[in-house]
Amino acid sequence: MIFYGIFKLKYTVKKYFIYIQLFLFPWIGIYAQRSKIDSLNNVLKSKIHDTVKVLTLHQLFLASDSVDFSLQALQLSKKINYKKGIAISLLGIGRHYYFEGQQDLALDYLVKAIKAAEEIENKKVLISAYRLIGFVYRGNDPYRAEDYYKKSLQLCREVGDEIAASYALSAIGNIYEGASEKKERALKYYLESLNIRERKGSYDEIASSLNETSRIYDLMGLYNKTILLRIRGLEIAEKSGSVENIVSLTHVIGNDYAFRLHDYKRGLEYQLKAYELGKTLKNNFDIMYSINIGIANVYYNLGDFKKSAEYFKESRHLNDSINFRAAKYNNNLSQIKHNLEEELEKQKLLLKDSEIEKILADTKRQTTLRNAFLIGFALVFILALFIFKENKQKQKAIKELDLRNREIEMAYQTLAVSEGNFKQITETINDVFYLYNIVRKKYEYISPNCEKLFGLKPDYFYKGKSMKLIVHKEDLQLVIDSNIKVDSGIGYDIEYRIWVDDKIRWIAEKSSPIFDKYGSLVRNSGICRDITLRKANAELIVRKNKDIMDSILYARTIQDAVLVPKKEIAVKLNDFFILSKPKDIVSGDFYFYKETKKGLFLAAADCTGHGVPAGFLSMIGNAFLNEIITLNENVTPAQVLDELSDMIIKSLNQNRTDSESKDGMDIAVLYFENNTSFVQYAGAHNSLYLVRDGELTEHKADLFPVGISETGAVAPFKNNTIKIEKGDALYIFSDGFADQFGGEQGRKFMKRQLRDLFASNYAKPMSEQEEILDKTFTEWKGDFNQVDDVLIIGVRV
């Protein structure tokens, strides 16, 4: 009982100082106490005044924590009417019951103690009694507790006992610490207490104050200050030479840096220091477990997962050995208990023997009795030791359990948060999310929006009913097939129609299988979305597209209509081809053919851009060309181009400086005069190729376009008159063919290849050449997109 009492007292102190005092070696203290008790007992036996006796009994009580002494002191004090003695004894008994956990009894004695102390104005007793009553009320009525603490504090100040005041201050601070939103007030009291203790307190007292103050800073989020105080605590621990405290504080500071300030590097430094120093400690399993967890977390946050795993592994190992130790200890304990019981049995037998012999051998009996007493005492002593140790072990187990519980609680909290997030997501989006257990053939989760989307409550599906009833019959097979698919672990992504309120609704459903860690199929999760609007829009787009396409196709027929039909050209030119391959339906490239009285004009033109806009320009170009030649049949190709250029600049307002129009044409124009052996040619960017006897001659075009040029200057085009012979092949073209990317390396076809093509095939009939060119182009292009419109005209002289 003696040791248990002391332990309890220590533990209460511990409550105010968690980190320091991990390792107490009570034995030394107990031996010291024992010798003190012995000497006090001696004093008691001597002939002394009763008041001294009372005080000695009180001292004995303080040293042993045995309430009997106090009760004796009380009796004696009452007998001799020693009021101070009464007060002190009552206080002592009250205190004893408080630590025993008998709050009512404690309160009873403490109130009596106060009455007695007030009578004689013993402030010292009052200070302690008020504080103790505060402790009693602390749990259930903190405000009342505060009143008593304050009374105690008031008296401390009156008598000028600053250390006692610091205890009252800390106690008041502790009340505010427990109340939310009163952290500042708690801090004020703690700081005041700290202030006193730093001047006058013991290392333990300073450390205790530093601890409680740093705790408050931590709660207030003032982590820098927390760390500052803990570093001061560390200094004190270093001064007092307590390696255990140095290790635990270094560890705690490491945690603060890492997980409060997110300064993982600094945190790691401290943790590693604690780790190294902690290794030198005996019985370091608990602290090393905690340090390893700390280091593992820091490394994890630093992204060094390998190291993190190493330390985590070590912590697991320590955890195992803590459990192992506990188990082993329990075994040992029961073994020792067993031995003790045997010993006691033997002792009993011994006692019986001695009873038989007691008449015969009086001296022997006395010796035996003394031995028995000594052994008995020793046994009680040992038993007490074990009870104490067991208690310590129990506390440790409770602490560990508490830690586990907190870990589990945190895990639950994290889980709850993510579950909350998940629910929030699934319940706010318009889509329906579900989780289906394939093994049990049951839905495990369906988001509530189900009713809105399918017109059926989730319960309908939870009950295992199928949605086949509402699926459009044309899509039913698709849905059934998909369900079969998912049962064999294949996900699906389908669109189908359902009937909701007699209306068709389009649903897009995407489902993926979920496998457990052994790779077997357990669930599938899916998401369903209403895509009715999207489907309607898609239909609209299809319809609009068709409208636009119809327009473009009609534009094409108009474009074709303005061109002279090839049949008509064939009347005059017996061997020719016109290869036209628009990039889009409407072309920006166009051919031009016009007969005059004396001959005929033939042109290959390429308008800026392609498609519909280029098509507009081609119509204008065609009309202008017609106009120019109709007005003056004697124009040369160069004059045609000059005039065309003028007309385009004027009609498109390109002469205005603010004009945005960059449009124009590249073109090659030929003029064949009847009954001559000459062809006239002029070109804007587009050259003329002439092949004779397999030899290709290039007649270069002018390097500027029809329409506005970059410089804005209008240069006259050059007219070329070229001698031709029977059998010559002439080619004019746009740049679309040569610019086409393709082939094996995705490069441009280029003019050189085009020339080779002309030179090697020129002798073949023009229609055959057209086929070859067409085929070559298609093959070259392969999977590449067509770059531009393509136009090639070939004529045989």
Added chain:
Amino acid sequence: MNSLIIAETLETPGIDFNSETGVLKISGRAYSSDITVFYKNLSTWLDEYVNDPKDTTVELYLDYYNSVFHKLLFNFLKKCKTVLEKDKKLVIKWFYNDGDEDSIDASISYSKSLDFPIEKIELE
């Protein structure tokens, strides 16, 4: 000022204008018929650059460009020429694939219109 880097897309060429070295590089293919935004980025940068230019080298690696881009390129080169007014050097290099006569023709045509020499460099 910062350098201007625009990644090459299917429709527009890549831009790599280095304000430190004064090397302005355009490379790739230009198909897009609507390059207003593209050109805006380019010309805004260039306007700032020519205020305080370095010795400048323009490097053109153009595989294909349409007539819309043709005009844009001319305006660009014309603006580049203004670095001469700030007593800085200008070199224009036109890289072309082996046998690409259109590119050669184009470089000649640009050179004439700009009234400034353009180095023609054949690529392997």
